[in-house]
Amino acid sequence: MTTEHIGGRQRLTLLVLLGAGFMLSVDFSILNVALPRMGEVVGMDLADLPWIASAYALPAAGFTLLFGRVGDLVGRRRMFITGIALLIVASLLGGFATSAALLLTARVLQGLANAIAIPAAMALLVTAVHDERARARVLGLNGALLSGGFTVGALVGGSLVSALDWRWAFWINVPVAVAIVAVTPSRSVRAPARPA
Numbered sequence: 285m286t287t288e289h290i291g292g293r294q295r296l297t298l299l300v301l302l303g304a305g306f307m308l309s310v311d312f313s314i315l316n317v318a319l320p321r322m323g324e325v326v327g328m329d330l331a332d333l334p335w336i337a338s339a340y341a342l343p344a345a346g347f348t349l350l351f352g353r354v355g356d357l358v359g360r361r362r363m364f365i366t367g368i369a370l371l372i373v374a375s376l377l378g379g380f381a382t383s384a385a386l387l388l389t390a391r392v393l394q395g396l397a398n399a400i401a402i403p404a405a406m407a408l409l410v411t412a413v414h415d416e417r418a419r420a421r422v423l424g425l426n427g428a429l430l431s432g433g434f435t436v437g438a439l440v441g442g443s444l445v446s447a448l449d450w451r452w453a454f455w456i457n458v459p460v461a462v463a464i465v466a467v468t469p470s471r472s473v474r475a476p477a478r479p480a
Contacts, residue, residue, distance in 0.1 A: 296467070297412045298422060301405045302429055304368060304464050307457060308398045309433025311371075312340065314441040318450035325450070326384045339388045343395035344402075352403030360404040365468050367401025372461045379454035390454070 315322065319333045328336075355363035374397055378390030409426060413419040444452040 294412060298409070300464055300467055301364075301409050301412070302422075302426055303460070304364070304401060305405050305426055306429040306433050306436075307460055308371070308402060309430045310437035310440065311394055311398065311457065312337075312344075313434045313437035314444075314453045314456075315450070316438055317442040318445045318453055321445065322387070322450045326381060326387050328384045328387075332384070335388060336391055339391035340395040340398070343392055344398040347396060347399035348403055351400045352407070355400075355404045355407060360407045361468065364401055364404035364408060365465060367397045367399075367404065368461050368464050368468070370400065371397035372458055372465070375454045375457040375461070379451040379458075 315336060319336060320330070322328075322336065323330065323333045351363060351367075370393060374390050374393035377393065378387060381387040381390055406426070409422060410419065413422050440456070441453050444450070444456065
């Protein structure tokens with residue numbers, strides 16, 4: 285059995301989808317180091333700080349299956365773009381937050397963006413590579429990036445807080461997500477024609 289050759293467009297598709305998944309997994313933990321300073325700025329008590337993480341995790345976990353099904357009905361590529369676009373809005377909102385309500389709203393929207401984009405990205409990954417061995421390698425890499433994102437998020441968050449400000453833990457998403465949205469509508473992120 286020959287292994288499917290992964291062409292240039294497929295490589296771009298995989299780069300976009302894997303990069304988006306990694307970015308979204310980083311968001312789970314990127315704010316952890318910044319929580320005390322963030323709570324102080326927006327007026328949250330120490331006991332309320334876990335809500336900043338929960339506001340992301342609850343919608344991300346709770347709506348993934350629903351949005352996965354919606355993606356099956358309305359189109360996975362469309363849902364992927366919607367999720368990444370929502371992440372841009374949520375990250376800007378969180379970076380400019382001056383109150384607890386605005387900060388928590390931004391985190392909820394980031395969690396919803398995760399729930400919208402991740403199942404769509406997974407489905408697009410599965411259909412982007414037709415060879416079973418190549419697909420297994422791609423999905424293994426995706427799993428490793430998703431897992432590694434949690435650790436990298438804490439490291440990146442700590443570095444941003446030390447060097448700049450906690451708001452950059454939100455704003456760092458924006459240029460990456462804008463690049464993803466810019467590339468995706470070009471039809472580079474779609475399943476290639478199945479080989480004969």
